[in-house]
Amino acid sequence: xxSIWNGxxxxxxxxIPIKLVxxxxxxxxxxxxxxxxxxxxxxxxxxxxxxxxxxxxxxxxKGYEDTDGTIIPITDEDLSHLxxxxxxxxxxxxxxxxxxxxxxxxxxxxxxxxxxxxAAKPYTLLREALKRSNKVAIAKFALRGxxxxxxxxxxxxxxxxxxxxxxxxxxxxxxxxxxxxxxxNDKELDLADALMDTLGEVDIEDLHDEYREALEQVIAAKAAxxxxxxxxxxxxxxxxxxLMAALEKSVRAAQESRAGETRGAAEETADAEVRELPxxxxxxxxxxxxxxxxxxxxxxxxxxxxxxxxxxxxxxSAQPTKRTAAKxxxxxxxxxxxxxxxxxxxxxxxxxxxxxxxxxxxxKAADKTSADKTTAGKSAPRKTTARKRTA
Numbered sequence: 579x580x581s582i583w584n585g586x587x588x589x590x591x592x593x594i595p596i597k598l599v600x601x602x603x604x605x606x607x608x609x610x611x612x613x614x615x616x617x618x619x620x621x622x623x624x625x626x627x628x629x630x631x632x633x634x635x636x637x638x639x640k641g642y643e644d645t646d647g648t649i650i651p652i653t654d655e656d657l658s659h660l661x662x663x664x665x666x667x668x669x670x671x672x673x674x675x676x677x678x679x680x681x682x683x684x685x686x687x688x689x690x691x692x693x694x695x696x697a698a699k700p701y702t703l704l705r706e707a708l709k710r711s712n713k714v715a716i717a718k719f720a721l722r723g724x725x726x727x728x729x730x731x732x733x734x735x736x737x738x739x740x741x742x743x744x745x746x747x748x749x750x751x752x753x754x755x756x757x758x759x760x761x762x763n764d765k766e767l768d769l770a771d772a773l774m775d776t777l778g779e780v781d782i783e784d785l786h787d788e789y790r791e792a793l794e795q796v797i798a799a800k801a802a803x804x805x806x807x808x809x810x811x812x813x814x815x816x817x818x819x820x821l822m823a824a825l826e827k828s829v830r831a832a833q834e835s836r837a838g839e840t841r842g843a844a845e846e847t848a849d850a851e852v853r854e855l856p857x858x859x860x861x862x863x864x865x866x867x868x869x870x871x872x873x874x875x876x877x878x879x880x881x882x883x884x885x886x887x888x889x890x891x892x893x894x895s896a897q898p899t900k901r902t903a904a905k906x907x908x909x910x911x912x913x914x915x916x917x918x919x920x921x922x923x924x925x926x927x928x929x930x931x932x933x934x935x936x937x938x939x940x941x942k943a944a945d946k947t948s949a950d951k952t953t954a955g956k957s958a959p960r961k962t963t964a965r966k967r968t969a
Contacts, residue, residue, distance in 0.1 A: 583721060584693065585666040587704065587730075594700040595693035596668070598721075601738060602687055607793055657723065668719040668728065668739065676714050679729055682748050685741035690730070701737070708732045716742075769825040776832040 581597035611620035623632045641651040668690075692701040708715065708731065715730035717739075727742040796806040 579689070579691075581691070582688075585668060585719070587690065587717075588667050588669045589700070589704055590670075592700050592703075594704065595697040596701070597691045597693050598739070599689045599691055600686075601689045605787070605790060607790060607797070666720075668717045668730075670715045670717045670730070672716045673708075673711065673713045674716060675712070676731065679714065679742070680748075683727075683742045683745075684729075685743055687741070688739045689733075690737045690739055704730075705732055705735070705737055708737070766822060766825065769822065769829060773825060773829050773832060776829055776836065778836075 579599040581599050583598035585596060585598070587594040587596055612618060613620060624635075624638065625631065626633045639651055639653070641649040643649055692698055704715075717728045717730055719726055719728055719739075721741075727744055729740045729742055731738055731740070792807075792809060799806045
């Protein structure tokens with residue numbers, strides 16, 4: 579930041595070189611005057627009323643106008659010899675609690691920057707002393723041609739200087755309060771307190787200049803050749819006929835406004851997208867998949883057309899390997915049962931024939947039994963392969 583004044587803080591016998599910089603800035607929009615006929619700029623010229631001609635700055639001086647209209651010239655040399663010790667010094671005269679300073683006395687604000695490395699130590703000493711004492715420093719300094727009163731206080735890690743009005747520059751509030759005597763009852767005070775509580779507090783950072791923003795929109799629209807936006811009509815307050823009714827209405831309006839803000843925040847929260855946490859996803863993936871009953875039933879239906887005995891034994895098993903073993907066992911059991919029944923029937927028939935026929939029949943039955951076993955052994959792997967493909 580560019581400094582506007584260089585000097586020193588006089589803290590007893592300690593001198594602290596500092597630079598004065600502006601702590602505030604104006605964002606107001608300024609206008610220029612122009613001639614509406616041709617768009618020419620309107621400028622003010624310094625005209626001498628005696629010669630009726632424009633005078634350059636080198637020929638212009640300053641002076642004090644006396645009560646009779648006489649001008650008493652005052653030169654820069656006269657001002658440079660003024661007997662004031664605060665010409666380039668911020669002289670601290672006292673330390674007082676901050677609440678002793680009436681805000682009516684506050685004027686412009688500046689930051690005091692340490693000028694060079696040698697000023698760092700005494701600057702920090704004064705800052706920490708102000709912090710620990712919870713006090714502000716009252717000082718005198720000269721700026722823009724006159725002596726001023728100031729207040730030094732700590733702002734974060736810097737020292738700020740607030741210009742103060744002299745006591746005789748603050749007017750007393752005479753004739754401002756109502757002349758008539760008015761009595762306020764407790765119920766009205768309770769409603770006023772309720773209204774204050776409903777309005778609540780506010781962060782100063784959330785406040786902004788709505789007029790300047792609307793004016794910027796109008797300028798931007800005019801520059802783009804568009805129609806300026808229409809501003810909403812201001813609400814008419816009307817006459818206050820009943821103070822109690824006005825207070826009650828204000829409380830209700832403030833409560834409805836706060837309720838609307840709460841509902842808006844709740845709707846924004848409800849519209850927010852909800853996503854599953856990564857830990858929950860990993861837990862879900864790590865769980866083993868359950869064996870579906872529909873797949874087993876379908877597979878059993880598909881294999882039921884191949885063998886009735888294999889279907890019955892398969893319905894009692896869930897794993898493919900157990901199903902294959904059940905099929906092989908069922909096939910072997912069927913072959914043995916067939917061989918036994920064949921041998922029994924053969925024995926009854928051969929009782930009426932000769933021994934040779936019995937031997938031949940028994941041999942054929944044995945050969946058939948061996949053939950059935952061989953066929954069952956060959957057919958079991960085929961059924962197992964088909965079951966594996968189906969699964």
